[in-house]
Structure formats: structure tokens, C-alpha cells
Amino acid sequence: MDALASPQNAPVVEESVTNDLVELLFFAYRDFVGDPDRMLADYGFGRAHHRVLHFVYHYPGLTIAELLDILQITKQSLNRVLKDLIEQGYIVQKTGKSDRRQRLLFCSKTGATLTAELTRVQVRRVARAIADPVADEPKGAHAAAQGFLMAMIEPEERAAVRSLMARRIRDRS
């Protein structure tokens, strides 16, 4: 707070700021998943089902391997929730055309409706956070938040996340 580390140098970042952000990320995530969690409970689904629905909805035609890569869980864990979703008609599988070993995943009409509803509440919260930041100049808030969150991701993973997100269907909810 003095001497060598003057505001002019500003070597890295002040510690109290990063400490705040660590906790804010905890609280933000807690509330961010809270809304969908409550909605899913009515269907007997949990957060794991939500994650699968989310990515299948936004990236139709995803393979099992790609989904495993995104979620970073084992195929046994994925299979349990995926089975639920397929059996109850929220997700459908189609055999890959070029590679018949692959199972391409798609949301059914029902699945798409449910997922759109879940996405709506999350987008609402994020949109509000962007539009009405609690203590900030409004200009560049999108880019700042996006840049911050992207920078939070494992560097070697960023390219994968970016190329994944470039594939996302954008004309949806």
C-alpha cells in the first residue's frame, strides 16, 4: 500500500480486488444456477441434466465425445443423465452419417421448449447484470465481462471454448 508499489507502477492487481472477485464469483455462480435448479426440480431433473440440455440445445448434432469434452465428466456420469433425458423424450439420438459409430444428439420439441425456458431465466439475469452493472461505467461492460470470464478459463482451453462457441446456433431464444 505504499513505497515501491505505487499506483503509477500498478504492478499486477491489488489483492483486495482479486479477493473480492473470488468471492463474488462464488456468490454469482450460486445464484446463477439457483433459478434453473428450482425449475428443473419440477421435472425430476438436476443440474447435470440442465448442462446436457443446454449444450445439446445450443449445439445440435453434438456427439457424445464432444459433450464429454465440454462437461469434463466421465461417460458413465454422462450416460446416467443422458439416458433419463432420452427415455423421457427430451433428447433424441441420430446415427452419424459419415461415421455410423457416432450418436448425434438433438433436442426434441419438448426438450427445446424446456431448455429455451431455462435459458430465458439465465439470459435475463445476465442481461440485467450487463445492462445495470452495480458499480461501473456502462460503456464496454459487455466486452469487459466477456474478456474477464474468458480470461478466467484455462489458457489452453480457450481456443476450444472459442471454437465451440463459434458453432453455436444463434437464432434461438
Next chain:
Amino acid sequence: MDALASPQNAPVVEESVTNDLVELLFFAYRDFVGDPDRMLADYGFGRAHHRVLHFVYHYPGLTIAELLDILQITKQSLNRVLKDLIEQGYIVQKTGKSDRRQRLLFCSKTGATLTAELTRVQVRRVARAIADPVADEPKGAHAAAQGFLMAMIEPEERAAVRSLMARRIRDRS
């Protein structure tokens, strides 16, 4: 993308932006908790233990009730992990002075050392995210990220989060 919703009006926020942020928050949180998770595994502890350690470390003297309020879990869930941490000497309890029913929580020397180490890796990631945002003007990145995350929190909860964080011991890693 045309007609009524022109860039000039820019009614709320573009949907593709908020959609990106929804996913980025998932990825960011995934990697954010990944580092400590791996470290805790060596001690036989999990994420729940980390959360307790974190808040007790940064807010020494916290009561059980306050911790339950922060973590938003049941006392049975808290008790399981808290018992582990107390039995293994990472956290100590002291009877409240003004109210002898309360058990005030503190980190032991060992607990403080471990928690400081966990905090270090998380702060490192956040500091890097702030200092080297992936695609942003560097100015105001702290405030933007902080404002964004605060805005992500349930509005009625924000005052509680703010007053909690105002209590945090700041002369620590």
C-alpha cells in the same frame, strides 16, 4: 438483427452476447474451482471443505448461523464437513463471549496455511484475468468485472454480500 431493433435504440443487450456470457460463466467457474479441488484431494477434502475454510479464514469469528447463511446449505451438511475440519485441526471453535450458545469459528495455524495456499491459486487466476483480459480495453476492467458479478447476484442478497465482504480481513493473502 434489423428494422425496429436498431443499434441506436439498443433496447437491452444483444442476445448472442448474453448467451456467450451464460456459457462463459459455466466454463470460468469450472476452471476456477478446478485448481483448489485438485489440491484439496491430497488432504481428503472436497469443495465443501474449501468453502468452509475460505470463509472462516477470511472472516474469523464467524458463527455457525452466519456460515449457514453464506453457504445456503443445511446445518447437517455443514456439520459433516465442519466436523472433519475440526477433528483434523484445521478449524477451532471458541464459545461466544456475549452469547455463550454461539460457537465462533477460527482457522488454526495449519488451517490458515492451507487456506492461504488455496486462495493463492485462485487469486492468481483472477489477477491474471484482470490484468490480461482476453479481449478488452484494460481500463476499468476491475470495476467492470466486479460490477458484473455483483449484478449477477440476487438483488435482495447484494446488501448482505456487501456487508459481509466489508467485514473481511484484508491483510491476508
Next chain:
DNA sequence: CGATATACGTCAGTGATGTTGACATATCTC
């Protein structure tokens, strides 16, 4: 003082989500 409320601890059972390890099947590639 005695009733009631509060802070905390604990027992018992359950469910969701993750793990490891092993093995089976279909399909592709060479």
C-alpha cells in the same frame, strides 16, 4: 422463576452427481 425461543449438535435415511475399473458391441481404418 419458569416458559419459550434460539444456537447448535446429531442420528437416520435418501438422492443427485461424480469417480474407477472392467467389459461388450458396433464401426472405421489400415
Next chain:
DNA sequence: GAGATATGTCAACATCACTGACGTATATCG
């Protein structure tokens, strides 16, 4: 045809959350 790859599945287990019930110590209030 041999071996790699994509997927499915069985079994056992750990973590972390939940509900419901009950017990004890202490505080507060009439």
C-alpha cells in the same frame, strides 16, 4: 482380418446435498 475408436453398461463407491426428528445448552421474557 487386426487394431483403434465411439459408444453403452455393470458394479462399487465417495461427496455433498436434502428431509425429518430429537437433544442440549443458553438466552430472553413475562
